[in-house]
Amino acid sequence: MKRYLPYIIAGLLALLPLAGLSSYVMHILILVIMWAVIGMAWNLLSGYCGQVSFGHAAFFGTGAYTAGMLYSKLGISGWWGIPLSVIVVSVFALVIGYICLRLRGPFFALATLSMGVILRITAENMVDFTGGDLGIMIRERSWVEKTWYYYIILAIAVGTFLAVKQVMESKLGYYFVAIREDQDAAESLGINTTLYKTIALVLSAVLTGFAGAFYTNYMGYIDPKVVFALHDISIVTIMVVMVGGVATYWGPGVGAIIMVLLAEVIRSIPTLGTAHQTFFGILLIVIIIFLPNGIVGDFAKLKRMLGMAKT
Amino acid sequence: MSSVQLQVFLQTVIQGFLLGGLYALLGIGMTIIMGVMKIINLAHGELMMVAMYIAFVLFSAFHMDPYLSVVIAAPALFLLGVGIQKYLINPVLKVDSILPENQVILTVGIGMVLVNVATIVFKSDYRQTPVDYSTKAWYLSDFWRTSPIELSLSLPWTVSFVIAVLITGGLWFFLTRTDLGKSIRATAQDQDAAILMGVNVQRVRMITFGLGSALVGAAGCLFIPIYYIYPDIGGQFTLIAFVITILGGLGSTVGAIIGGLILGLFESLTATYIGMGWAPVGRFIIFVAALIFLPGGVASLIRTRKFGK
Amino acid sequence: MPFLEIKNVSRFFGGLAAIKSVSFEINKGEILGLIGPNGAGKTTLFNVVNGFYHPSRGEVSFRTERISGLKPHQICRRGIARTFQVVKPLQRMSVLDNVVASAFLRAKDRAEALGIANDVLDFTGLADDRDVLSKGLPLGKRKRLEIARALATRPELLLLDESFAGLNPAELDASIGIVRKIREQGITIMIIEHHMKVIMAISDRIVVLNYGEKIAEGAPLEIRNNPQVVEAYLGEAQSA
Numbered sequence: 081m082k083r084y085l086p087y088i089i090a091g092l093l094a095l096l097p098l099a100g101l102s103s104y105v106m107h108i109l110i111l112v113i114m115w116a117v118i119g120m121a122w123n124l125l126s127g128y129c130g131q132v133s134f135g136h137a138a139f140f141g142t143g144a145y146t147a148g149m150l151y152s153k154l155g156i157s158g159w160w161g162i163p164l165s166v167i168v169v170s171v172f173a174l175v176i177g178y179i180c181l182r183l184r185g186p187f188f189a190l191a192t193l194s195m196g197v198i199l200r201i202t203a204e205n206m207v208d209f210t211g212g213d214l215g216i217m218i219r220e221r222s223w224v225e226k227t228w229y230y231y232i233i234l235a236i237a238v239g240t241f242l243a244v245k246q247v248m249e250s251k252l253g254y255y256f257v258a259i260r261e262d263q264d265a266a267e268s269l270g271i272n273t274t275l276y277k278t279i280a281l282v283l284s285a286v287l288t289g290f291a292g293a294f295y296t297n298y299m300g301y302i303d304p305k306v307v308f309a310l311h312d313i314s315i316v317t318i319m320v321v322m323v324g325g326v327a328t329y330w331g332p333g334v335g336a337i338i339m340v341l342l343a344e345v346i347r348s349i350p351t352l353g354t355a356h357q358t359f360f361g362i363l364l365i366v367i368i369i370f371l372p373n374g375i376v377g378d379f380a381k382l383k384r385m386l387g388m389a390k391t
Numbered sequence: 392m393s394s395v396q397l398q399v400f401l402q403t404v405i406q407g408f409l410l411g412g413l414y415a416l417l418g419i420g421m422t423i424i425m426g427v428m429k430i431i432n433l434a435h436g437e438l439m440m441v442a443m444y445i446a447f448v449l450f451s452a453f454h455m456d457p458y459l460s461v462v463i464a465a466p467a468l469f470l471l472g473v474g475i476q477k478y479l480i481n482p483v484l485k486v487d488s489i490l491p492e493n494q495v496i497l498t499v500g501i502g503m504v505l506v507n508v509a510t511i512v513f514k515s516d517y518r519q520t521p522v523d524y525s526t527k528a529w530y531l532s533d534f535w536r537t538s539p540i541e542l543s544l545s546l547p548w549t550v551s552f553v554i555a556v557l558i559t560g561g562l563w564f565f566l567t568r569t570d571l572g573k574s575i576r577a578t579a580q581d582q583d584a585a586i587l588m589g590v591n592v593q594r595v596r597m598i599t600f601g602l603g604s605a606l607v608g609a610a611g612c613l614f615i616p617i618y619y620i621y622p623d624i625g626g627q628f629t630l631i632a633f634v635i636t637i638l639g640g641l642g643s644t645v646g647a648i649i650g651g652l653i654l655g656l657f658e659s660l661t662a663t664y665i666g667m668g669w670a671p672v673g674r675f676i677i678f679v680a681a682l683i684f685l686p687g688g689v690a691s692l693i694r695t696r697k698f699g700k
Numbered sequence: 701m702p703f704l705e706i707k708n709v710s711r712f713f714g715g716l717a718a719i720k721s722v723s724f725e726i727n728k729g730e731i732l733g734l735i736g737p738n739g740a741g742k743t744t745l746f747n748v749v750n751g752f753y754h755p756s757r758g759e760v761s762f763r764t765e766r767i768s769g770l771k772p773h774q775i776c777r778r779g780i781a782r783t784f785q786v787v788k789p790l791q792r793m794s795v796l797d798n799v800v801a802s803a804f805l806r807a808k809d810r811a812e813a814l815g816i817a818n819d820v821l822d823f824t825g826l827a828d829d830r831d832v833l834s835k836g837l838p839l840g841k842r843k844r845l846e847i848a849r850a851l852a853t854r855p856e857l858l859l860l861d862e863s864f865a866g867l868n869p870a871e872l873d874a875s876i877g878i879v880r881k882i883r884e885q886g887i888t889i890m891i892i893e894h895h896m897k898v899i900m901a902i903s904d905r906i907v908v909l910n911y912g913e914k915i916a917e918g919a920p921l922e923i924r925n926n927p928q929v930v931e932a933y934l935g936e937a938q939s940a
Binding site (some may be wrong): 219249250251254255257258259262264265266267268269270272273 | 750751752771772773774776777781782784788789790791793797798800801802805806807808809812850852853919
């Protein structure tokens, strides 16, 4: 049963649009799934491999701009941004990794945070290339209905889930967790920690880039402040996984549901709307103090399945 | 170099140096917290923002001069810092979690709450404290009539710089000459040894976090006559403080001073010669360069010279 | 041709020498004991051989190849594995997964890695604990897990850093048995140990370090009677 759970859930999600949901509900579902993708991607690098990134907006934004600039500069469909972002984001990830991965722990975190900010400022200032603060608008939308967008992001999510699972059950997965648990021990046991951290970073970045490229096509508009956002992308990414469950397969999905719904609920109540950062901040503080491994993670702890939530 | 070019260059250097002095104060606050607690306080700039609003309120309600408000804002920030350390950070240090970076993420959460509360109370408007000396300056031609170039020294910048230097001097005295200061340094160097020597490390940690917060609070008051205040102002200063800390060498007070001055000069030069919008990029280029070429920061250079290789 | 050759190795930290021109060789198949008072530079020497530190001067060669300057993972791949004095288990992984992670070094796939890991766990007597999270193991078993993990990389030279410290008598006997069994498999061993009776009993030769310098080298009996060693070390240990 447990083995087939991902397929059952994917099947149910695939049937959902047939229920004739409103455009708003579809929008929420698309956001949840998109955030689940970003969360799973972050989890690979930070949850499993232990290299906590505060700058995933760098990869999200790079993916988004790959799609946007294909459209604005070359005049071809932004959807080509999804395959092309593999190359572009990988190159960015390799450069960022070369600089940041020599650092450990919180210093790596802060270095990645800076990378996200550098890319944002660069995108804002290279007006000829990126359009600067004006952003990029995709005038011809692919579809009016949300259904196809839903299936595309669902396909990306299912692919990401299976990829993460595959990786974590292979040699890579053992190496990632070994590096997280003790980098010196891992190195002395013959693990090329620099190489495998770089692999984790590139994989994570590429998956995040997919979500970014999708975002451009789905929303039809991007600008540097939105796609390279520190709080609304990088920090929310961390929150999705922290709330859901660090280093668990299902944590990012659970976290994405909670975070997206929470944001929507708070936004829809006028008196609370302005305080949504406070709610997020308090939620983050409470989770860290009381459920440090997230909802799924500390659920698993009860079952003595802490760490690698393997079957 | 023509005299105009020289004038621009010298003015830029002066400006960078004054900015650097304030940056140093900001950086010292973060570096002593990092030295003792081994954590990065990502709510550092947000604490500064809180101090700026305290000064703003004191100014609007009682017409208290922003420089004078240091004596209220800094102690208030000290208490806030102690509270944060005692009730939020300390419990997390004891929690067993997969990612030790939890503490850093926690400070992000604290920062988010502070910014948001400030937004609710004060709205997102840009505020300032209109003091009558805010545009006053000394001009070189006032002292040297035949000077071929004209340079100016802004009064509020200079006063802020001087106060920052005084506070730094006071801190240095505290850390090197008082028992409490010595226990803070001992804890930063070797916590286990400090415990063996009878230092109450729990207390030292609380005081250190309070002290770091008070320093950044003081820096906030010094920035007020120069900057606008708005709730999001803290984020960039958190990053600046972090860059200074890396540049100076983790936990090194002297390094933070030098790092602050370097960063101030560099940003000022970037703004003059490349463009205002790129000044923050200059900041990060310095940061990345320090990570790659000078992993131990300026402090490692000082150490190398002292002990040889 | 020596198996491992340590030639004039020095390592400085901020001007202070942790080891000063130390030279000795290890022959294939022997157990070499490395002893000396606290702070003598034993673990530093391990860190140099294993690649965590690069020697400030001198060089280390393994089977005629110069290995100093390589990274730890490269040295491990060439056949040198180590344990840590302060154990470093991969805490949130089970005992089995700890060993599987290192077994991947010589395994094509997960099945083969599992095979190697299970063999090693049987060999070291940890088979019953294979599903326990390693942070839940008692110290004695954690020390043995260090050995198991190192063995799973299929080393030719094994560096054991105080693998017997803090063990109770029963665990001690078991561990000594394991070390002897490892040697029977043809694996060369260099061992740091404070427990004098153990080191005298299992070592073929002993090297003594004091303040970073080699002060003696020889068979256990020679070492026991070397006045310099007695002065520097044994006196202190025997009185303790």
